[in-house]
Amino acid sequence: MPKPNLRRQVSLWLLLPLVALLALDSWLTYQRAMNAAHVAFDRSLAFSLKSIREGTRLSDGQVEVDLPYLALEMFESDAGGKIYYLIREDSGRAVTGYADLPLPPKRAMPEPYQTRFYDATYRGEQLRMGALRLPVHDVPTAQTRVVWIMVGETIEPRQALAREILIGSLTQEALLIVLALGIVWLGVGRGLRPLNRLSATVAARADDDPAPLDQTGLPSEVEPLVDSINQYIGRLRRMQESRRRFFTDAAHQLKTPLAVIQAESELALREAREERARTHLKRLNGAVRQAGKGVQQLLSLARLDADSGHLVKLAPLSLDKVARSVTLDWSPVARARNIDLGFEQEEKVDVTGQRDLLAELCGNLIDNAIRYAGDGSVITVRVTRAAEGPLLQVIDNGPGIAPQERDAVFERFYRSSATQNVEGSGLGLSIVREIARVHHARISLDEAPGGGLIVSVQFAKD
Template identity: 85%
Template sequence: MPKPNLRRQVSLWLLLPLVGLLALDSWLTYHRAMSAAHVAFDRSLAFSLKSIREGTSLHNGQIEVDLPYLALEMFESDVGGRIYYLIREENGRAVTGYADLPPPPGHAVPAPYETRFYDATFRGQELRMGMLRLPVHDVPSAQTRVAWIMVGETIEPRQALAREILTGSLLQEGLLIVLALAIVWLGVGRGLRPLNRLSAKVAARADDDPAPLDKAGLPSEVEPLVESINQYIARLRSMQESRRRFFTDAAHQLKTPLAVIQAESELALRETRDERASLHLKRLHGAVRQAGKSVQQLLSLARLDADSGHVVKLETLALEKIARSVTLDWSPVARSRGIDLGFEEEARVHVRGQRELLAELCGNLIDNAIRYAGDGSMITVRVATPPEGALLQVIDNGPGIAPQEREAVFERFYRSSATQNVEGSGLGLAIVREIARLHHARVSLDDAPGGGLIVSVLFAQSAAQ
């Protein structure tokens, strides 16, 4: 498949509207030309009416017509269109000419001595008609009759003149379109020169050159492209920094658990009593478990980081099924601490998301609630469908989080002042926010009625489908 060409695309985008405008202009030009032809040829009809008028008289109460030679020659000529005429009395009696020549519409009957032009169809031909309503006087007898003088001409000569004008106009406008496209072709080529220079500059850069591109000397239309490239370079640098920060954070987080493992192992080897050895081994197990959890959370954060390039493959999922399944998985842990862990499903909720990440989000929320609400507390996992989208909530009756700390708790390793003595790494809510970001959802913290904390994850309408 050939690659798209900007010059060709711009030329086509201009050509199609220009062709449309040319068609519209052709229609308008033809009608203007026909109007001009009517004006020119109507003068000939008016001359014929005037000639017949001069030869019309009244004798003994009868209208008589003496057609002048020039009018007769015009009527009998085969050059151009055919000419038809009729002179009749107002009562309808034909004096001479074609008796079935169509009269004007009722509203178009002219006043005395007034000439009126109109269009009509006669014997299958389109005619341009001219009519004069002429009072004729007989002075000796003091009688007056009204004569209708009607002359019609077929419109072929007018159409031929209009087509000739249209052809000349089309040739002229077609030439202008060709010249305009040629100018656009050259202009686009000249306008693309800055892009070609920019392309050469980017191709010549070293792979490890982090400096942003220089926008000096570039057209204003190209500056957004350069800005986007610079933003991309900045994201790459940020991603590299994020990787470095991850290893630093991981080392910092693992330092203490590993030190505990080492110390407890030494104590276990020194002790000879079984009970004390069991105690130290129990502490060792807890430290190892915490270290493993911290490593897993750090890996999750590295994978979910905004600069990691991680792409979430979305599919339509039943949120209530995922939340119920995760709640059941955490039930044994909750029972071991005397916690009443329940699940409420107000409605079936479908969201666009990734099953593993949504399960991890729900699991982190339940884990945090179990850790910080305390033994004997009550925790409820709730799924609902408010008008704004889909809602997942984890509600507990624990100590909650102070309002001034509710934004800070989403930072990595931040521990609320009320939970300093509780085992944890301070990474759970940071992971929850990153997963919510990937699903275009919003996380909020609120006070629970009667005390405690409500963690809400609201999926927008576009995600709740």
């Protein structure tokens, strides 16, 4: 199937309405030409009526008519039309001419000495008629008669003149349409030059060139297209940077645990006594566990990154059920560290979200609270419906976070000065922030009454 051609499409789009306009103009031109022909030929009819009028008189009670030479010449003309005339008395008696010529319609009935023109059909032919109603006086006898003078002409000469005018007009307009289409063809070709240059520029770009396209010299109509292309290039660049950042983060996060694994495994192989080997293997196990968790967190960040292209499908779900389930899952970890982990719920709270992501968000908040609040602390997971919408809170009575550090803790790998000796990767709150962003939620850190930290995730109203 041949590809569509813009020049051809524009020409066709213009040609069809132009042809329709030409047809409409042809009809209007023909009507105007016929009106002009009527005006011109009606003058001849009016002249004939006037000539006959001057030769009409009343003598001894009889109407007499002397047809002028010019009128007779007109009646005998072979110019292509037929001439009919009638002089009759108001009583209906025909004096001369074609006795059955039709009278004007009542709405066109002329007043005395007035000439009226009208269309009529006579012997199967269309006529253009002129009628004059003339009172004729006989002075010696003081008699008066009303005489009708009518002259009609077939409309072929008028139609021939109208067609001649129409053909001349159509020829001129058809030539103008051809010229207009030629100008459009050339204009579209010239207008497409910037697009051709843009196409050549894009084709010549290197695969790894992230620079936006230059808009200099482009028409304003093309600028939105270039803006869209530049936005697409920007998204690709951000996705590439996101990928590179992921690999950099992965390398940074895995480097130390893997080094520990290697060192501890070598020490375990060298140790001869079983107890010391168990100690090294225990450390090895902890390092491997930390590395596994770090990899999982990095994968979560890569999936949640705004420029990753990953689409998260949100659906209605029960926030309180998700939070309660995650709290129960972390209960054994809390008991092992003598931590009082509780769950509070005032009412059923529904949100629009993704269950696994919300479970990960809640789990990361509980994990952070367990790690940094310390053994013997009290942690409460609370789900309520605030005035602004559903609210998830994790409250602990630990050391909290200094106000000046509350924005920085959401950055990747950031570790608070008070938690440098606590095992962790510094990615938990970064993941929480990304999950909150995906759910159009707002996260905040506040000091708990009596000390500690309140982490609040405020969801929007449905």
